[in-house]
Amino acid sequence: MTAESSVVDDSEPSTVDEPESRSAVDDETPPIEVSDLSVSFGDVPVVSGVDFRVERGSLTGLVGPNGAGKTTVLRAIKGTLSPDAGEVQLDGDPTDSLSAREAGRRVASVPQETSLAFDFRVRQIVEMGRTPHLGRFDGHGPDDERAVREAIEAAGVARFADRAITEVSGGERQRVLLARALAQETPSLLLDEPTASLDVNHAVRTLELVRDLVDDGRAALAAIHDLDMAARYCDRIVLLANGGVRAVGPPAEVLTADALRDAFDAEAFVGESPATGTPTVTAFDGTAGKDPPNPRRVHVVGSGRPAGRAVARLAAAGHAVSVGVVPEGDAAAGVAADADARAVTAPPFAAVPPERRDEAVALAREADVTVAVGKAGRAGDELGSNKAVLDASDRIVRVDDTVRDDDLLDAVRESDEADASGR
Amino acid sequence: MSAWGRSVGWSAALAAVLALVVVASAAIGPIRIPPAEVVKAVLNALVVPAGIETTSHGIGPLTLPSVDLAYRSPFAFPVDRVHQQIVVGVRLPRILMAALVGFALAAAGTVMQGFFRNPMADPSIIGVSSGAAAGAVAFIVFPVALSTKLALPVVGAVDVGVSHGAGVSLFAFVGALAAAFGVYAIATRHGRTPVATLLLAGVAIQTFLGAVISYLQLQAGESLRRIVAWLMGHLSGAAWSDVAVTAVVVPPLFAVLLVYARDLNVMLLGEEEAQGLGIAVERTKRILLAASALITAAGVAFAGVIGFVGLIVPHMLRLVVGPDHRVLLPSAALAGGSFLVAADTVARAGSTELPVGIVTAAVGAPFFVYLLVTREVHEL
Numbered sequence: 001m002t003a004e005s006s007v008v009d010d011s012e013p014s015t016v017d018e019p020e021s022r023s024a025v026d027d028e029t030p031p032i033e034v035s036d037l038s039v040s041f042g043d044v045p046v047v048s049g050v051d052f053r054v055e056r057g058s059l060t061g062l063v064g065p066n067g068a069g070k071t072t073v074l075r076a077i078k079g080t081l082s083p084d085a086g087e088v089q090l091d092g093d094p095t096d097s098l099s100a101r102e103a104g105r106r107v108a109s110v111p112q113e114t115s116l117a118f119d120f121r122v123r124q125i126v127e128m129g130r131t132p133h134l135g136r137f138d139g140h141g142p143d144d145e146r147a148v149r150e151a152i153e154a155a156g157v158a159r160f161a162d163r164a165i166t167e168v169s170g171g172e173r174q175r176v177l178l179a180r181a182l183a184q185e186t187p188s189l190l191l192d193e194p195t196a197s198l199d200v201n202h203a204v205r206t207l208e209l210v211r212d213l214v215d216d217g218r219a220a221l222a223a224i225h226d227l228d229m230a231a232r233y234c235d236r237i238v239l240l241a242n243g244g245v246r247a248v249g250p251p252a253e254v255l256t257a258d259a260l261r262d263a264f265d266a267e268a269f270v271g272e273s274p275a276t277g278t279p280t281v282t283a284f285d286g287t288a289g290k291d292p293p294n295p296r297r298v299h300v301v302g303s304g305r306p307a308g309r310a311v312a313r314l315a316a317a318g319h320a321v322s323v324g325v326v327p328e329g330d331a332a333a334g335v336a337a338d339a340d341a342r343a344v345t346a347p348p349f350a351a352v353p354p355e356r357r358d359e360a361v362a363l364a365r366e367a368d369v370t371v372a373v374g375k376a377g378r379a380g381d382e383l384g385s386n387k388a389v390l391d392a393s394d395r396i397v398r399v400d401d402t403v404r405d406d407d408l409l410d411a412v413r414e415s416d417e418a419d420a421s422g423r
Numbered sequence: 424m425s426a427w428g429r430s431v432g433w434s435a436a437l438a439a440v441l442a443l444v445v446v447a448s449a450a451i452g453p454i455r456i457p458p459a460e461v462v463k464a465v466l467n468a469l470v471v472p473a474g475i476e477t478t479s480h481g482i483g484p485l486t487l488p489s490v491d492l493a494y495r496s497p498f499a500f501p502v503d504r505v506h507q508q509i510v511v512g513v514r515l516p517r518i519l520m521a522a523l524v525g526f527a528l529a530a531a532g533t534v535m536q537g538f539f540r541n542p543m544a545d546p547s548i549i550g551v552s553s554g555a556a557a558g559a560v561a562f563i564v565f566p567v568a569l570s571t572k573l574a575l576p577v578v579g580a581v582d583v584g585v586s587h588g589a590g591v592s593l594f595a596f597v598g599a600l601a602a603a604f605g606v607y608a609i610a611t612r613h614g615r616t617p618v619a620t621l622l623l624a625g626v627a628i629q630t631f632l633g634a635v636i637s638y639l640q641l642q643a644g645e646s647l648r649r650i651v652a653w654l655m656g657h658l659s660g661a662a663w664s665d666v667a668v669t670a671v672v673v674p675p676l677f678a679v680l681l682v683y684a685r686d687l688n689v690m691l692l693g694e695e696e697a698q699g700l701g702i703a704v705e706r707t708k709r710i711l712l713a714a715s716a717l718i719t720a721a722g723v724a725f726a727g728v729i730g731f732v733g734l735i736v737p738h739m740l741r742l743v744v745g746p747d748h749r750v751l752l753p754s755a756a757l758a759g760g761s762f763l764v765a766a767d768t769v770a771r772a773g774s775t776e777l778p779v780g781i782v783t784a785a786v787g788a789p790f791f792v793y794l795l796v797t798r799e800v801h802e803l
Contacts, residue, residue: 080695104701114692118542118746128689132701136682139425184700 029092030055031188031219032077032107036086039072045243046072050086052238052248054188054221059214061230061251062223064240065264070223071112073240074190077221079103090188104132108184110177110191119164122176126151126161129183147183154209155179156202170197178206182213189213191222195229207233231255231279239263255279257316257339267316271338284316284405295319298412299364299393300332301386302373306401307332310373313405314412315339322367324360325352325385352385360385361392369393369415371408374401426749433744437757441522444761448521448768449514456506463500464510470494520661520725521767521779522760523669525732527722529759530677531715532733533740533752537687538711539618542741545734546719549625549712550602553632555723558598559591559653560639563646566590588660591653592724599720602628607712616708618694656729656780658767665725676718677756683711684748691746729763729780731787736762739790 030053038048047069054060062070075081077088079095088095090106098106108129129151130144140148152158155178160168165176174197181189191210195203203226211233214220224230230237231251239246239254241263247254260268266283273280298314300307300323307323308331315321316339324344326332336343344360346352364370370393376386390396397411449461456464473495531546539548547553566587609624610616636654643650686707690697698704723729740755763779766786770779 075695078695078699080698099701100698100703101701104699107699109696109699111693111696114696115540118537118540118691118741120688120691120746124688124747125692128692128700131685131689134685136685139427 030089031091032221033089033092034073034077034086035089037073037076037083037088038085039069039076039081039083047240047243048085049244050240052245054219056187056217056219057214058235059211059220059222059233061234061237062221062240063225063227063230063237064246068240068263069243070240071192074109074192074221074223077190078107078109101132104184104186106186107188107190108181108186110174110181110189110194112192112196113170114173114177119166121162122157122165122168122179123148123152123161125165125176126157126179126183129180132184147185151179151182154182156205171199171202174198175202175206178209187218189218189220191220193223193225195224195226203229227255227260227281228273228278231281232273232276252279255281261318267318269312269316269335269339271312271335282312282316284313294413296368296412297322297366299323299360299367299370299389300373301360301364301370301389302376303327303330303332304374305331306403307373307376308335310371310399310403310408311335311339311341313408314371315341317409319412322363324363325356325389346385357385357388360389364389364393367393369395369397369412371412372396372398373403374399426747429744429747430750430753433750434753434757437754437761441757441761441764444764445518445522448518448764449510451768451772452509452514454506454509456510460502460506461510463498464502464507465515466498467496467500467502467507468511468515469498470496516663516666517658517661517767517771518764519666520669521658521764523666523673524658524722524726524729525736525763526677526756526760527669527673527718528729528733529736529762530680530752530756531719531722532759533737533748533755534680534687534711534715535733536737537691537748538708538715539622540691540693542738543734545731546715546722547629547728547730547733549621549716550606550628550632551599551716551719552723552728553629553636554602554605555595555599555720556654556728557602557632557635557639559595559724559727560636560643560650561598562591562594563649563653564639564643589664592665595727596720596724599723600716602632603712603716603720607709615705616712618708621712652778653727654780655778656727656783657778658726659771659776661725669721669725672721673718676714676721679710679714680718681749681752683707683714684752687711687748687752688746727778727780729783731783731791732759732763732766735787735790 032054034050034052037050039046040048050069050073052060062073064070072081076083077090077095079088079098079100082096090098090103095103126148127140127144130140130147133144134140152161155175157172157175157179160172165173168176174194178191178194181191189210194206194210198206207229210220210222222230222234224234234251236249237251237254238248239259246263247259255270257268257270260266260270260281260283264283266285268284269282271280271282272278295318298319298321300310300314300321302310303326307326311321311323311332312335320341321336321339322342322344323332323336324342325346326343327348328345329348330345333343333345335341342363344356344363346356370390372386372390376390395415397415399408399411403411446458446461446465449465450456450458471494473493476491476493528546532544535544535546535548536542538544567590606621606624606628607616609627610621640647640650686697686702689700689702690704690707692700694704719733736759737751737755740751740758744750744754763783766782767779770777770782
């Protein structure tokens with residue numbers, strides 16, 4: 001017990017009556033702070049050196065591959081497992097100095113699943129959320145009833161509040177658990193895969209609700225598998241991989257193709273969703289490109305969605321891609337921008353300006369291989385410049401509009417091998 | 424209505440049922456006594472403190488004042504003296520013993536089912552019944568003299584001892600607690616007691632004690648009949664002194680369990696979730712385990728192994744009043760009392776008396792099968 005925390009205790013003699021009052025706690029103190037956390041199960045280290053904080057008004061996403069330790073970190077914050085090293089602070093106090101009851105007033109958690117062998121009503125389950133606020137013999141006061149009513153409304157469980165918990169569906173059950181956590185009325189919220197068993201509508205509604213709560217000044221930490229959802233709703237992302245924090249920051253900074261390749265061992269293309277303007281992640285099977293990845297300079301000739309698809313897949317596989325000449329606003333140009341690939345564009349429905357054509361020719365010349373998608377450079381290609389670009393290329397791989405990803409990657413790799421054996 | 428409000432309502436109703444069952448049971452027997460006469464006989468036997476009497480008497484060279492409470496009987500209904508003697512002297516201690524044991528076993532069963540989150544759990548699951556049986560059987564086979572002379576100052580030498588029957592109960596009680604503590608100690612590592620480990624440790628201890636009991640039976644010789652009778656469960660030997668001891672032990676333990684009723688509700692969500700909701704899980708588990716082991720031990724020490732009360736009564740009541748332990752625990756306990764009084768009445772009403780354990784098991788097993796084949800078993 002430090003001198004500081006005893007001062008807090010003295011200044012708040014009646015915390016029982018005012019669970020929400022934290023006047024003695026500095027507003028700058030983060031509701032959740034994880035410092036140098038290490039946890040192992042027996043001899044197997046799960047996470048080590050995990051460091052991050054969740055601020056008021058922030059929804060932080062905890063993402064990472066299966067087994068990265070997301071749930072372990074959440075459990076350490078809840079205080080249900082004790083770390084081997086490091087500590088977790090809730091509102092400035094280490095979790096191991098807090099009683100279960102006090103911790104239950106500071107952080108509420110929504111687990112992935114709950115097992116209940118007995119037929120409690122949904123409303124009774126939500127009422128249990130008030131437990132940390134009640135004395136042993138207290139009945140529910142007006143405050144408790146209000147909190148339960150609001151939680152039931154907010155989580156959208158009012159329709160089945162009087163049914164038995166064993167009779168509601170998995171998705172409904174998850175919302176009941178959310179309602180219970182809301183009834184707890186804590187400054188911090190932990191969510192473990194809150195949308196895992198929800199349909200799209202309820203997944204979005206759940207995260208919108210969490211977003212609203214956070215905007216009202218709470219802090220939330222959510223382990224989320226769906227990277228698009230994480231990018232869309234979280235202010236910050238903590239990317240866990242290989243037993244530690246791989247990156248922390250805003251979604252657009254953390255969710256990059258490189259970071260995702262390292263963390264998930266998957267080839268990913270990160271674009272920008274036209275619907276939400278937030279990053280959207282498309283993952284490809286990381287084993288399709290086969291090892292070694294052997295990155296090349298690849299120039300793509302063609303336009304429209306087929307060329308865009310080729311650019312995305314080649315970029316995800318780690319190749320340095322350029323594309324051109326394509327019309328401005330073409331799908332391939334958009335993909336190239338997301339993939340940080342160079343795109344040479346020209347105004348649509350007009351002759352390609354010579355300087356643009358020369359630019360594309362230069363890119364093709366410096367490329368290891370040029371991929372011609374569909375009818376690019378052949379009879380019927382409306383872009384006359386494509387022929388000139390292809391003429392400048394050393395090696396050309398021709399693929400159909402409908403080429404499969406594997407075949408595209410194989411063709412690019414084999415072009416090189418065929419060439420090597422030819423020499 | 425609030426949970427505690429419902430709890431009081433159900434408790435009042437079930438306490439009334441218990442009173443009716445007790446009166447009905449006291450009326451039944453080889454000599455039939457009208458229920459009204461039973462009630463009068465019971466009321467006649469009631470005493471209330473009436474005042475304080477101070478007397479002086481000499482012990483040795485000293486004259487000591489002694490203070491006694493004087494009692495008086497507030498009722499004096501005219502009742503046949505034989506009937507009065509049968510009701511108060513013979514039937515009532517046995518009936519009250521049945522009520523207390525049923526109450527204790529049903530309460531412990533309710534808590535164990537919640538604790539293990541398993542509707543098939545019962546009080547014997549942590550080895551209490553096996554331990555009690557082993558203790559009792561050991562004493563029956565190898566009786567030891569439990570009396571001694573204590574030399575007290577002033578008063579002089581006093582005989583302190585217990586009868587053979589009380590010795591069996593004492594050994595049963597100690598055996599029950601030793602077994603429960605053994606199970607707990609085996610299952611506890613680093614201050615944590617995982618429920619699954621506790622369950623398996625309970626199975627292991629029960630199996631081991633079963634072997635001990637079987638071996639002792641082989642060695643028993645002439646006392647085998649008494650062992651079998653004890654193992655089947657019996658209430659025939661109940662005396663007022665046994666009732667008094669049980670009545671002192673059971674209610675405080677029940678009060679402890681009731682205090683933790685809401686925590687038990689939350690524990691049904693799982694230990695991690697209970698912890699997240701502010702329950703000090705390990706401490707609560709220790710208290711619940713200790714109190715249920717003690718209350719079960721108090722029940723089986725006098726009555727022997729009476730099965731199924733702790734299993735089916737909580738289950739039936741859960742169907743009626745719901746799973747909230749604030750309501751379920753007192754309801755199940757009172758219903759358990761009524762159930763065992765009724766079962767014991769059946770046991771002694773026939774031409775030859777049956778051990779009550781046979782009656783409860785004969786009623787309980789079909790009900791258990793019924794539970795297995797209907798929807799009540801969601802998961803084990």
